Amino acid sequence: MKLHTLLQTIPFISLPIENPEIKSIVNDHRNAKPGCMFVCVKGHVVDGHQFAQEAELRGAAAILAEETLDVNIPVIQVQDSKRIMAVIADAFYDRPTHKLHMIGITGTNGKTTTSHLIDKIFRDVGRTTGLIGTIHMKVADHVIETKNTTPDSIMLQSVFQQMVQAEIDTSIMEVSSHALVQGRVNGCDYDVAVFTNLSQDHLDYHQTMEEYQRAKGLLFSRLGNKYQSDKPKFAVLNKDDKATEQFLNDTAAHIITYGIDHPADFGAKDIVLDGSGTTFTLISPGAEQKVSLKLIGKFNVYNVLAAIATAYVSNIPLDSIIxxxxxxxxxxxxxxxxxxxxxxPIIVDYAHTPDSLENVLKTINQFAEKRIFAIVGCGGDRDKTKRPLMANIACKYATNPIFTSDNPRSEDPLAILKDMEQGVKGKDYQIIPNRSEAINHAIQSAKAGDVVLVAGKGHETYQIIGKQVFDFDDRLVALEALKGR
Known part of the structure; x- marks a missing residue:
């Protein structure tokens, strides 16, 4: 695409005299190559403007920046390069989200499970899907590893274009609060926006729960302000969460609700769970029917209800959904x-917030016959205020809480553990800083009737200590510990 054609998407921009062919867009100078447009972004740690000359040496044909630069290629100067980057990425990849059925899921907990449930429902009825989330990105059956729950706008639009080229029908994605505030999903044309729940997390970034909630609400406000019969917009909201009151006002889209404790379009009653699954009666528009899940826990009933409601507004028959x-x-x-x-039982769960840890431990308490060993840690360089809360929850719901390291990152692991201890003064717990040793201790100590929970890292296959990334998978460590019994 010619540079002038690309810049037509930006109002009131001054076109440079040169009009080179733009073959790609990058915001990391290390990825610059002949014919690319390099976008200078001011990050929290690194300022991309410092690498403009290196991008030029690598073959960049043009640069988008917020400052005047000493280079010999066209520089398009704008006030906010990150915002304009999303506009340009959308145009360069030919507005791919307009050609997909777009489902965005936001909330503190449950995004990953809900997205995978929706993905399976759609695939089972023959719809082709793409998936973007915490575990990975997927285009049909092709898996792409990702570092963030929601990638930056350039990678996102590139992946969406791949989905269109692969004749994907539906894109299902987790949308983080960081991505919404930072504009990573600007330009994405969502058809269904889903809210799971809101509880404390990411206060190191958002500072207050009010700001965190406001960030989540951006997804619903971006559903648009018009009604169209050929492509209706829906907000799927958790009626049992107080944040829904705000999101109802944030959006002009059609509303569909789900819940357990309050009347909703999709609800659940007569919930029964044990160590092997969950059953409940689904209340849906005009019908009630029994549902038997292999998933365990009330929190998973919420995830299932969100998935059912989303599939229903996407014109999938209810019988096929169930x-x-x-x-x-x-x-x-x-x-x-x-x-x-x-x-x-040994259970590995991604629970890394107070609310998710409480949900998991409450569920375990409903089927545990004897002791509950709960291995819990808190990530470094993240919200410190949740550390004593998580420790307190572990002591409240587990008979044998063990505090250990999660991903300490640049923080001293012992300092993180001291923060956790502030919430459990006078209570019984163990501290085993080495995560592998903590898991091994619990598994060697457990007997028939006990339950071992390894919380915090879930699907992750690494541990970050300092600046180093080590191979570490809770599931594999647990299996290795079992060999020693």
Missing amino acids: QSIETVAGVSGRFESVDGGQEF
Whole structure:
């Protein structure tokens, strides 16, 4: 695409005399190559403007920047390069989200499980899907690894274009609060926006719960302000969460609700769960019917209701939805069982917020016969205020809480553990800083009737200590510990 054609998407921009062919867009100078447009972004740690000359040496044909630069290629100067980057990426990749059925899911907990449930429902009825989330990105059956829940706008639009080229029908994506505030999903034309729940997380970034909630609300306000019969917009909202009151006002889209404790379009009653699954009666528009899940826990009933409502507004028959949901065995790192032939359950879960940890431990308490070993840590360089809260929850719901390291990153692991201890003064717990040793201790101590929970990292296959990334998978460490019994 010619530079002038690309710049037509930006109002009141001054066109440079040169009009080179733009072959790609990058915001990392290390990825610059002949014919690319390099976007200078001011990050929290690194300022991309410092690398403009290196991008030129690597063959960049033009640069988008907020400052005057000493280079010999066209520089398009704008006030906010990150915002304009999203506009340009959308145009360069030919507005791919307008050609997809776009489903965005936001909330503190449950995004990954809900997205995978929706993905399975759609695939089971023959719809082709793409998936973007915490675990990975997927275009049909092709998996792409990702570092963030929601990638930046350039990568996003590139992946959406791949989906269009692969004749994908529906894109299902987790949308983080960071992505919404930072404009990574600007330009995405969502058809269905889903809210799971809101509880404390990311206050190191958002500072207050009010700001965190406001960030989540951006997804619903971006559904647009017009009504169209050929492509209607829906907001799928959790009626049992107070944040829904704000989101109802944030959007002009059609509203569909789900919940357990309050009347909703999709609800659940007569919930029964045990160590092997969950049953409930689904209340849906004009019908009630029994649902039997292999998934465990009330929190998973919420995830299932969100998925059912989303599929329903996407014109999938309710019978097909339920048939698909009932076959789901689980999602990687979400209440995932580790089976090494032992006589007690070992559960690995991504629970890394107070609310998610409480939900998991409450569920375990409903089927645990004897002791509950809960291995809990908190990530470094993240919200410190949730550390004592998580420790307190572990002590409240587990008979044998063990505090250990998660991903300490640049922080001292012992300092993180001291923060956790502030919430459990006078209570019984163990501290085993080495995560592998903590898991091994719990598994060697457990007996028939006990339950071992390894919380915090879930699907992750690494541990970040300082600036180093080590191979570490809670599930594999647990299996190795079982060999020593």
